[in-house]
Amino acid sequence: MEQLEVDLGERSYPIHIGPGLLAEPGHFGQALRGRQVLIVTNSTVGPLYRQRLRTTLREVTCFNPARQEREALEVDAVELPDGEAYKTLDHLDPIFTRLLERGFDRSATIVALGGGVVGDMAGFAAACYQRGIDFIQVPTTLLAQVDSSVGGKTGVNHRLGKNMIGAFHQPQAVVIDTDTLATLDERQFAAGLAEVIKYGVIGDADLFAWLEAHMGALVDREPAALTTAIRRSCEAKAAIVAADEREGGQRALLNLGHTFGHAIETGIGYGRWLHGEAVAAGILMAADLARRLGWLSDDEVHRIEALTVRAGLPTRAPADLSRERFLELMRVDKKAQAGEIRLVLPTTIGNATVTADYDPDALAATLDEHHALPARLGPRG
């Protein structure tokens, strides 16, 4: 098992990574401050892992100062429908209702068991319930394990924009059981690899080279390769989050491919492409624009594209999104300022910058080229 720390002063928390962690009560016991626990999961992950987690939590006890003795936890669970399409304000209601029906108070903890959507929704519900209660991330998809479970960004989508409603709310702990990846379908798995590739491109040329050497092992889900990829990704994310918790500067680099990607997800309707698939195409669009600006060489773009293809990810945006629609959607991105589209662009493999200072014609050319071509390797679902 590996353990990292996200260093945020009073809000610091550990990330535990390893096989079988869902069955180990210790990490949960350390992170709990009260005895009321609500597991929030979804209709896909719940049937697979909810019972295992409940069994583990049955071994955890909590000190009750009123009775001066240790007591068993009070555990309940809520299952959300599975999918990005349900990541809305409305669909938080079952979480709030259950917390209130059970009389859960400010000392209660939410445990988010699932992928990025579950983590974002459960985390946001924790941020808002009684103006903030604790939560623990138990990510079960590769994407959530390497990205969304770390860093405290929580929230839901609005029909006019993705992740537009939310809060910064750090978890008490992140518990990553790598065994849960065994049940992840291929598209979901590949989607997670998009974010791993991202860490290489924005800040870690060594990780990028390691990925070029080990993409085969990763796609085969070899345990050692998985643990390394997850640990290095979490390290990269933790370092950036510690330096810039609320996205004043450096943290924005994590959005490489995301402004293009969000436009894709919104433009074709949430849930048709997975977030990681849209990000993969977005990274290639950012790389293409960087090439047009003279920052990336043709060779570097080809290396990124080749790695993306080997990961089983799309490298082109869907054919039915026009340049005009793309620009419109990109302007409502959270990074936009006064209508100006700020983009994360790689300057080389292992370095990136946030800028609104680029030739708009180059962006137009990227959008035209990437939307007009039929996807060479689109999502397989």
Add this chain to the structure above:
Amino acid sequence: MEQLEVDLGERSYPIHIGPGLLAEPGHFGQALRGRQVLIVTNSTVGPLYRQRLRTTLREVTCFNPARQEREALEVDAVELPDGEAYKTLDHLDPIFTRLLERGFDRSATIVALGGGVVGDMAGFAAACYQRGIDFIQVPTTLLAQVDSSVGGKTGVNHRLGKNMIGAFHQPQAVVIDTDTLATLDERQFAAGLAEVIKYGVIGDADLFAWLEAHMGALVDREPAALTTAIRRSCEAKAAIVAADEREGGQRALLNLGHTFGHAIETGIGYGRWLHGEAVAAGILMAADLARRLGWLSDDEVHRIEALTVRAGLPTRAPADLSRERFLELMRVDKKAQAGEIRLVLPTTIGNATVTADYDPDALAATLDEHHALPARLGPRG
């Protein structure tokens, strides 16, 4: 004009109090960090004051670093339906929709123009939009001016509990134009006085005595008396908030009468009694319980009751709420811990404590006596 400061380090902000402030651009200009402004108001206050505020904001300019010049603000407005019954997650949607339709970004500011419901909803929308944008409180009811606009508590109700979903989000400024009280109806005005009385009971025997001497002038809305009552209330609240921003201890004292009051509001259905009316009855219930515990003298209880009656406020809970229903509703209060009902109780006029250590039979007697009697001075609406 008077000015106070809420001292919260980086999150400190000024409170401006005085007649005619809606027409003065200076305070708004100082508080704005960007040029996009969304006024959130309701269908009662909007028609009265929205245009005046827009005219004032037309005089404010904002420096645009991209163009290196000062520009006029971009101002829009959203009108919510008036009433506590609409203070729900659903009813935030028009705010988010307008912000997104206008392409408002993270530098945008929400201006909450209205009473406590508008301030709580607009503030919560500001807390959540793109994970947090600025907002300015422009409270137009006495209750909002002396209480809810100061301190950063924002949120909405859930059908199972009041203010159960929300965030701590401090405003950039509070602008209190005392002229707006001229259009406030009598019930709303009296409801505000309940919170002023509360500050006297929990921490300021001098203020309580001042109120006994000046309640006539306040009820007549004499400007000098109003300004004094608002300033002293804001000072009391600002001091408590500065000492305890997130309600670890002292801040809980502000909830005198609120656990009983919330039970009343929820029990009879939001909107039938005003918040301040429910709090007034709740303060008397807390005083009655404190008397039964031997903390308050009969004379002190009578002084509180007499002042409450003079303010035109109810002193008894509605007749149709049983003891059992009261206890059930009080157990979901945010201050409850593991089902235990924690209450703020006065120990004398000018002092109060938060405790769960009281004789449950005394609470039962208070609930029986206060629900069984017909209200001697119920809300007049």
